[in-house]
Amino acid sequence: MPQPASSALVEALTAPALIAGARANWPDNDLVVFDRHRLTYAEADTQSALLARQLLASGVGKGCNIGLLLANSCEFVISWLAINRIGAVGVPLSTFSTAAELRQLIVHADLHSLIFQPAYLNHNYCERLTEALPSLGSGEIQYLPEAPFLRRCWMHGSAAPDWATTALMPEAPAVSENLLSAAEQAVTPGDAAAIIYTSGSTGEPKGIVHSQGSLLRQSVKQAREKQLSARDRIFSSMPFFWVGGLSYKLLPAMQSGATVMGCASSAPADILDFIEAEKITLFLGWPHAGQALENDPSFPGRKLNHLRGGYLFGALPADQRPASLTAVCNALGMTETAGPHTAGHLSMLPESLQGSFGWASEGMEYRIVDVDSGRDLDDGEAGELWLRGDTLMTGLYKRERAEVFSADGWYASKDLVIRRDGHLFFQGRCDDVVKIKGANVSPKEVEDALNALPEIAQSIVTGVTLHGKLYLGAIVATVSELDLDNLPARLRTTLSSYKVPSVFTSLPVTELPFRSSGKIDRRALIERLENAAEKNSAVP
Incomplete structure (x- = not known):
């Protein structure tokens, strides 16, 4: 079995330094391989430099928010590096997004430009974008009432619509290499690098802002923990538009000369x-x-x-x-910390610590706090994990700092944990966000989509455990006849597929159970949903 070769890491904390160091050390190594498409470190540098020069010529500058609607691909890597090497802010958008979701994200993020691909699998992004922003159909972008800050769309590939510019065309206007170099020299670890969207408990967009330093510091930690080297070839299906693919796979590979690989x-x-x-x-x-x-x-x-x-x-x-999954150390992390904030991932555990999610990684601090009183708890007591440290986000987009952090910089994670012998043991969530196959889903967002349907008066969405697996389930109170079999298809017109529940059941609104307080008895409804799931042999 191959062992990792001893290989120094770049340990860069800005994108320009990362790109320069990686090219100098491993120019001919593949950086990414997707199916038959390959991109070396030298090619990634050359092509991202060209796109960066074109972006600068189009008016993009330091701090501009640039969207990426791209699947895992060579084009994603080129675009991400082009954006970050000039100090602009990458805003990766989920390729699962519906037109309604895209419009919401484009507007919330105040995008200056958007880089996209025409299609992926069964998704046509030209059509989806014109559905999201109808004014695009009128021709070349000037000013869009739906997205007042959007100035240009760039498309990878050929036959771009008249409202988009083809990326990486050699004849496209571009600034000089000297001007690009000057822009790169102005980039610092403290500059914003990314706004990464994830589900929040309110159902509203939750844009998590990371600096160049926080993203790349995390990538150095992950490269060290996994002992990555230029000999490693890493398979991952985790998308680059979330931290699982970006700061946990792609960027650690670049610090070490490794290759990230995947297939459609x-x-x-x-x-x-x-x-x-x-x-x-x-x-x-x-x-x-x-x-x-x-x-x-x-x-x-x-x-x-x-x-x-x-x-x-x-x-x-x-x-x-391992004899079981609990015998190896799990990892606890979140988008707010650019991935794992615990160390020890995949290490073998003694029997007394099985089920552990690891211990605080270097540079991170923890408090475990009583949810009601706010007092610090002793080891062995379950409480909310508060944290701060060198990979923590700088804030939430469009939110004031005092809304996000305590006065002394702690972030309340809403994760319930117990600490024992320095290890964290995950106990659940303080709020009701459900993680389905690695993606956060806000029940409130799904409930809003269900409640907008004329047949539904009330809905409850929650996680349902069946045969040891977690599924998203919904119970709906109806005011008229409802075809449950057709409900998933109706929801997919406004929600990404991973947000659509796998388990449904219904009851007439007249049969809703209430508590003595006059509030709907959610627990009784959830039990009814769980019972329905047990009887549903069609659950995947």
């Missing part, structure tokens, strides 16, 4: 073909993804001895396979 297919056999052919050394992702591959009939015959770690436990030597 989600079929286990296709993924195994790719892992085998490309000699993947690390399979990093969610545990359920590794289990799905191990369950594929072709798995036992695969030649996977190049793997040295990650969540594909069945491919590791017998002495490195």
Whole structure:
């Protein structure tokens, strides 16, 4: 089994320094490989420099918010580096977003420019953007009432619509290399680098602002913990538009010269073909993804001895396979900390600490606080995790600092934890945000979409555990006949697919249970939903 080669990390805290260091050390190494498409470190530098010069010529400057509507691809990497190397702010948008969601995000983020791809899988982004911003259909962008700050759209690929500019066209206006160099020299670790959107408990957009320093400091930590080197080939299906793909995979790879790899297919056999052919050394992702591959009939015959770690436990030597998932250290993290804020991920645990999510990583501090009284709790007592440190966000977009942090800089995570022997043990959430396959879903947002339907008077959305897996479920109180089978399709017109519940049940509004306080008895409704889930054999 290959071992990581000793290799110094770049340890850069700005994008220009990261790009320069990576190119100097590993120019011919592949940075990313997606299906048949490959991009070396030298190519990433050259192409992102050209796009950066074109962005500067179009009026983009330091601090401008630039959206990216791009799947994991060479184009995402080129665009992200181009934006950050001139001190602009990358705003990655989920490729799952509906037209309504895109409009909401584009407006909330005050985008100056948007870089997109024409299509991916069954998504046509030209059509989706014109649906989101109808004024685009009138021709070249001047000023859009729907998005008053948007000045230009850039499209990767050919045959751009008349309201978009083709990215990376050699003849497109571009500033000089000297001007690009001057812009890069003005970039500091304290400059904003990203606004990353995730679900909040209110259902409103929650834009988490990270500096160049916080994102890249996290990437250095992850590269060290995983002992990444230029020999590593990392498979991950985690999208770059969330921190799981960005600061946990892509940026750590750049600090170490490693390669990030992926394929469009989600079929286990296709993924195994790719892992085998490309000699993947690390399979990093969610545990359920590794289990799905191990369950594929072709798995036992695969030649996977190049793997040295990650969540594909069945491919590791017998002495490195945990007896259960609780026997290896999990990780606790969030978008607000640019990924994990605990250390020890995937290390073997003694029996007394099984189920641990690790301990505070270097540069992070913890308090465990009583939710009601605000007092600090002793080890062994369950409370809310408060944290601060060097990978914590600088704030929430359009929110004042006092709304987000305590006076002395602590952030209340809403995670319920117990600390024992320095290790954290996750107990749940203080609020009701549900994490479905790695993505945060706000029940309030889904409830609002359900309640907007004429047949529904009231809805409750929550996580439902079935056969050890967590699903999103909804119970709706109806005022007229409702076709439950057609409900998911109706919701997908306004919600991303991962936000659409897998389990539905209903009752007439006249049968809603109430508590003595006059409030709806949510617990009784959730129990009814859980019972429906148990009886529903169609749940995936």
